Amino acid sequence: MSFKSKTEQSSRSFVSKKWTFLLCLSCFCAGILFTNRMVAVPESKAIMRTTAVEAEKLKLISEGCNLKAKGEKHVSKDIIGEVFKTHHAIQTLDKTISNLEMELAAARAAQESLHGGSPLSEDVSRVGSSRKRKYLMVIGINTAFSSRKRRDSVRATWMPQGEKRKKLEDEKGIIVRFVIGHSATSGGILDRAIEAEDKKHGDFLRLDHVEGYLELSAKTKIYFATSVALWDADFYVKVDDDVHVNIATLGETLVRHRKNPRVYIGCMKSGPVLSQKGVRYHEPEHWKFGETGNKYFRHATGQLYAISKDLASYISINQ
Template identity: 45%
Template sequence: MRSRGSSNRLSNSGGGSAFRSRISALVLAMFATMATVYVAGRMWQEAESRVYLIKELDRRTGQGHSSVSVSETLKIVACKEQLKKLSAIEKDLAAAKQEGFVSKEHLGNDDTRPKKRLLAVIGIITTFGRKKNRDAIRKAWMQSGAALKKLEEEKQIVVRFVIGKSANREDSLDREIRDENSQTNDFIILDELEAPEGRSKKIKFFFAHAVESWDAEFYVKVNDDVYVNIDALGAKLSAHLDKPRVYMGCMKSGEVFSEPNHKWYEPDWWKFGDAKSYFRHASGEIYAISRALAQFISINKPILRVYAHDDVSAGSWFIGLDVTHLNEGKFCCNSWSTGSVCASV
């Protein structure tokens, strides 16, 4: 039989357990409530953020919808790519206009017309101490002042003396040429050094400068001891306007000299084979090349090889190209006859 004290202890123990259970339930409920409030708050913040992002996207894209689908997003990306391409094309068009290219529509809607292409640009290769030769040429066939300008306007032929710079920059030689040019205004002064061994390089840079400065059908090289019949030259050049790549002159070949003491010594003689014979090329007194060939020289001038003689150098530049070599007897300047283009003096 249990005592009353034992019954009381059992009774008190059961009541305490029930009390602790109620406390645990209350604490759990409080935590659940707090968790529910936190989660709800986060969801509300995220909902607000989504609404803001959707409105911002609508504002930037101008779609006017509450959301942007994948297909619509791809269209937007494609439009941006097209805009980039259009911008690049507009830049290329602006650059082309600066270079002188004009569309047919522009020509039809504008009163201005493209300037007529010149027939020829003639470069007379000269050097220091040759003023008497230059003055004789001015009096004989080149003209000067207003007469030179008239030659350009009426016959579409530009004539200029071609010279480089002194090795001692801005010395008396450079000043004399500058003073002469201030009176005659008929020089092309290249930024290359004036030296006998640099003549071939000088010719190369003349053609490059001329085609970059004037738009002509032909570019002509002449020595400053040659007299030119401008009318005969113009007629010969005009007869070959239909040929795109023309190299015209008094064509020759000849022996390659390997002896250093010879007047026509070629240091690179071994490159011309065992027979030591030059390839076909125009005499250096006067020859003409068409615009396409002058452009070729301008583009490739850093890598075009030069030899000891400028006429050989010029001929070498056109080997391997689809060029029409015109052997024109009227360009042989050893004698003056009816219809001759030139005469040596």
Template identity: 50%
Template sequence: MHGKGSNTRLSTMASRSRIPTLLLFMFSTFATIYVAGRLWQDSQNRVYLIKELDRITGLGKTAISVDDTLKIIACREQHKKLSALEMELAAARQEGFASSRSTEANEITSKKRPLVVIGIFTRFGRRNNRDAIRKAWMGTGAALKKMENNKGIVARFVIGRSANRGDSSDKSVDIESRQNNDFIILDNHVEADEELPKKTKLFFAHAADKWDAEFYAKVNDDVYVNIGEPMSRSSTATSSSYALGTTLASHLDNPRVYIGCMKSGEVFSEPNHKWYEPDWWKFGDKKSYFRHASGELYVISQALAKFISINRSILRTYAHDDVSAGSWFIGLDVKHVDESKFCCSSWSSGAICAGV
């Protein structure tokens, strides 16, 4: 009897001792899974942050080809669309599958891709020039919106910020921007003549990120443009058609095109010269620039604008904005179009632009 009771107590104690052991094993298993999961998530976050750092700073990266650029952009667009659909689905579930946002999203996606985004480069103290352009060909308010919707032409004045941030110049532009809603204000750019090449790069990068257009154009604020009516791919232009829309429509089948009044002038090495080029020695013994479009008006296709956007941190600039833009396309498979209509000398010569 005594032996039997002892065996029972021993069996009970052994059973009790196995329960804490089992709990301890389960706890350690869950802890291992949790820690492994966190480590995996942290590693993914680190990979993402490293990629973002490389993208922003350009460290460890070489220039990305135009074709690779388009692939990257396509992936980004797909990711944006997926995120938007997920948000719409969540909203629909909360509202009984009757979300008004879905209708708005459908309206946005149904809009046609803009034909061209025109950046009109302007400076402080040039309000009269801007008002003249608004009156001559750009329009304001409903007229500006109609040009975008009916002709596929988006036009915005492009300006940076004052070196004395928040001064009267900045405030004046902010007021004008609120009144007309027709500015691209580059907050991270200081407005200065010597910074114009960097301003050009920032505009194309900004425009390519904001608008999914066929083309992107740079024009000065002392140039008038005949925007005209865009033509379809199947349409043919007549000899009297000198409008910007008609001209660009004829190049829709060229994925990498650079259109302008092409030139290649002398490189000046004298520091006191108006067009002095500090890097003059890089242009060979004859000291002449490579072929590039005049800065008054030129157009690049979407692929080239995306290329600038992706590689903005490693694309160098020279003393002049038009030379800098031309340098970015050297070595790429780009079609240079010497378009006489973009030589803004006079309307009577058949040009689609005129300097004033």
């Protein structure tokens, strides 16, 4: 009996230890699982909260950048607008000054011609009413007393005559005249020949100037001053009487530069300096241009060129 009771007691003790071990193991696993779950939830919430805060900060920073960029763009537009306004104001002021200079030159030329009793006063009285009209260009054909054949060639080719020339002036705003002064002997045979030719064709602009080969520069300046006094044009053209002009092409070229101030349109040229005596176009002062074989510096040719009204007015004031 005692042996049996001991066996039952030991089996009960064994069972109770086994269940105790399993229970402890289960509690331990449950504790680990519960602890991990409790720790993971706050971490995820913290991560989510941190992510949301950082996103908000990034949003604020990006909005700040956008505001700064927009502000800089607005400031740059304001600066560009002010630059354009200033440039426009300068152009307007420059045009006003040019117009005042032109009016001053015209008034001065008219006053001098009236006081001096030169033939210019007759031209002023003849075209005084036309000064209210705005012309595109005045073409002055530089000619001499001995160039009658050249003038006839120009009349027969590109220079309209009679009513056609008047129509060109009225409809196209283009005035064409032969430009010539007077001989050293006033009222001599040369002057009478030009007067008879002018009476026949009516296409001369007589200058208060004594003709001479060495006075061509002075003649050109007087032509510009006289033209500014007689006609209000955008351009004043000087052309030699041995040059044939396509008026339509010339007009199209000048119109493209109508709004530009202080315009010179012409041809540039250069060439060798001829030091050998006896050849055509021999340069007596060739030594001024350096060694033999050198070229002239690039310069404007005088056969055909046009200048704008403000330049012609400047020449008239400062001749």
